[in-house]
Amino acid sequence: MPLSRSATGSRRGSPWTGVGTVVAKETADHLSGVRMVVIEALIFLVALVLAWFSTTTIRETIGQSPFLFLRLLTITPDPIPFSFISMVGLVTPIIAIALGFDAINAEFNQRTLSRILAQPIYRDALLFGKFLARLLSLSIALVSLWLLVLGLGFLRLGLPPSGEELVRMLGFLVATIAFGGVWLALAMLFSVLFRAPATAALAALGLWLLFALFWTVMVTPLLATVIAGPAEGIFGPNIAYISTEQTLQRLSPNTLYSDAAVALLNPTTRALGPVFVSMRELSTMVNAPLPVSQSFILIWPQLTGLIAATIVIFVIAYIVFQRQEIRA
Numbered sequence: 001m002p003l004s005r006s007a008t009g010s011r012r013g014s015p016w017t018g019v020g021t022v023v024a025k026e027t028a029d030h031l032s033g034v035r036m037v038v039i040e041a042l043i044f045l046v047a048l049v050l051a052w053f054s055t056t057t058i059r060e061t062i063g064q065s066p067f068l069f070l071r072l073l074t075i076t077p078d079p080i081p082f083s084f085i086s087m088v089g090l091v092t093p094i095i096a097i098a099l100g101f102d103a104i105n106a107e108f109n110q111r112t113l114s115r116i117l118a119q120p121i122y123r124d125a126l127l128f129g130k131f132l133a134r135l136l137s138l139s140i141a142l143v144s145l146w147l148l149v150l151g152l153g154f155l156r157l158g159l160p161p162s163g164e165e166l167v168r169m170l171g172f173l174v175a176t177i178a179f180g181g182v183w184l185a186l187a188m189l190f191s192v193l194f195r196a197p198a199t200a201a202l203a204a205l206g207l208w209l210l211f212a213l214f215w216t217v218m219v220t221p222l223l224a225t226v227i228a229g230p231a232e233g234i235f236g237p238n239i240a241y242i243s244t245e246q247t248l249q250r251l252s253p254n255t256l257y258s259d260a261a262v263a264l265l266n267p268t269t270r271a272l273g274p275v276f277v278s279m280r281e282l283s284t285m286v287n288a289p290l291p292v293s294q295s296f297i298l299i300w301p302q303l304t305g306l307i308a309a310t311i312v313i314f315v316i317a318y319i320v321f322q323r324q325e326i327r328a
Contacts, residue, residue: 018121022129023136030099030137039098040141043091044148050084051149053077055156067289069161070168070265072153084149085172085261088142089254092176093183093212095141097204099134100187102197104321109195114326127321131188131314138180146173164267164292171296172264178306179257183208185313192321211252220248256306260299272298 030036057077058068073084082090104127107113116126146169154160161169186207190200210219224245225231231241249255259272267289290298 015122015124016128018119018125019129019132022121022126023133026130026133027136030134031140035098036137036141039095040144043095043141044145046087046091047084047145047149048152050077050080050082050087051152052156053080054084055153058157066162067165067267068157068159069150069153069165070267072149072157073169073172074265085265088145088176089179089257089261090212092138092142092180093208096134096138096180096183097187097201097208099137100131100184101191101201101204103130103134103188104191105195105197105200106191108326109197117326123322124318127188127318131185134184134188135177135181138184139177142173142176142180167292168264168267168295171292171299172261175257175260175264175299175303175306178303178310179253181310182253182306182313185310185317189313189317189320192317192324211254215252216249216255220245223248250302250305253306253309256302260302260306263295263299263302267292267295269295269298272302 051072054072054075054077057075058071076083076086104113107116117123150161150169183204187200187204190203191197194200194203221231224241228240228244229238231238231245250259263269263272270290
């Protein structure tokens with residue numbers, strides 16, 4: 001029996017009817033699509049080369065270390081000018097935007113949205129199913145990349161990762177998926193707002209470039225100066241400026257993800273912010289690694305912020321989509 005509304009305007013049946021069908025179809029389309037295959041092939045090739053050079057550098061320059069696999073993700077091997085976590089932080093938003101920028105507007109332009117919603121399915125299930133399918137496709141790509149680097153490291157280094165290393169690397173994978181979820185939700189929001197897929201893609205990429213290149217270097221110092229005054233006062237650094245700048249920087253998902261990655265993959269990280277003279281007693285333990293549980297406590301605000309940002313952006317896209325008029 002098709003879904004309908006009662007005389008009072010309430011909906012009959014579950015609004016999530018059909019979510020599984022949408023997720024299965026969209027996931028299959030993305031994993032077998034040319035766009036995703038090309039993107040994954042390029043990323044896997046870069047990751048393979050990067051992991052090969054990283055393991056070579058570790059074998060030649062690093063002796064005994066309890067965190068060899070963490071070094072595999074953080075080391076910058078010669079002649080490649082970036083590390084694995086830098087590469088992941090760069091490509092994850094690009095994959096997410098490529099998956100989400102035409103999620104809704106393509107249906108509008110092809111005039112298929114009205115046909116889909118004519119079936120026993122609500123807008124809730126359609127939008128949520130499209131988001132889950134793209135998040136699942138992104139997660140599969142990231143897990144595959146993670147397993148590729150882990151397996152190559154095991155073969156090249158000749159030993160498996162320790163339990164603590166594995167937990168930290170799993171936490172890094174979860175943080176990366178949450179980071180990608182923010183940009184996926186943002187791309188889908190622009191897909192709902194703009195009917196032209198090119199406009200949605202450019203808007204999402206422009207916002208990513210703002211946060212990746214200009215936010216911490218140009219925007220936050222300027223805003224912090226306007227709000228709290230200059231960085232240096234008569235008696236030294238302006239504490240209000242430092243706090244304001246740090247707060248503004250953490251409005252960027254890139255900063256939240258970078259903080260989480262550093263704390264998880266560098267066990268000696270004890271603070272994610274300015275360290276004042278009153279904390280100088282930490283200097284006596286600067287080389288002592290934190291237990292993995294303490295590192296997760298340290299990044300809990302960043303991880304929560306990424307998940308909360310994903311939910312808030314998706315809710316905005318949901319509200320806008322629910323209010324749009326759909327014609328045959």
